[in-house]
Amino acid sequence: MHALIIEDEPLIAATIEAELQDLGYTSTSVVSSEADALASAARQQPDFITVDHKLAGGSGTHAALKICAEKAIPLVIITGYPFEIALPDVVTLGKPFSSAAFRAAWERAQATARTFS
Numbered sequence: 001m002h003a004l005i006i007e008d009e010p011l012i013a014a015t016i017e018a019e020l021q022d023l024g025y026t027s028t029s030v031v032s033s034e035a036d037a038l039a040s041a042a043r044q045q046p047d048f049i050t051v052d053h054k055l056a057g058g059s060g061t062h063a064a065l066k067i068c069a070e071k072a073i074p075l076v077i078i079t080g081y082p083f084e085i086a087l088p089d090v091v092t093l094g095k096p097f098s099s100a101a102f103r104a105a106w107e108r109a110q111a112t113a114r115t116f117s
Helices: 010-022 034-043 060-067 099-112
Strands: 002-006 027-031 048-051 075-079 091-094
Touching (some): 002 010, 060 075, 091 099
Parallel strands (some): 002 048, 048 075
């Protein structure tokens, strides 16, 4: 399984990557900008996406919504500003987060994946 991690803070990206490996993901792509996220998803369709809402290079949320426009992919927005996210049926996880909270968010995302148009 392949996961796309859209995160511009390397330590947080590494933490997410470790959590996903524990969940059985065999490959990950870590990107730090909206443009890189779209390019990465075009190269390899992810089975799961984590998103940092605010990036130095655009919006991770905008990238994820574009990626999920045609295919339902489980998605978790991980942000220090969870109150700014107002997307129905999208799992949001506040920073900092625990391993248990990450796993719970991952499980909810599996059940609520949908397309965005």
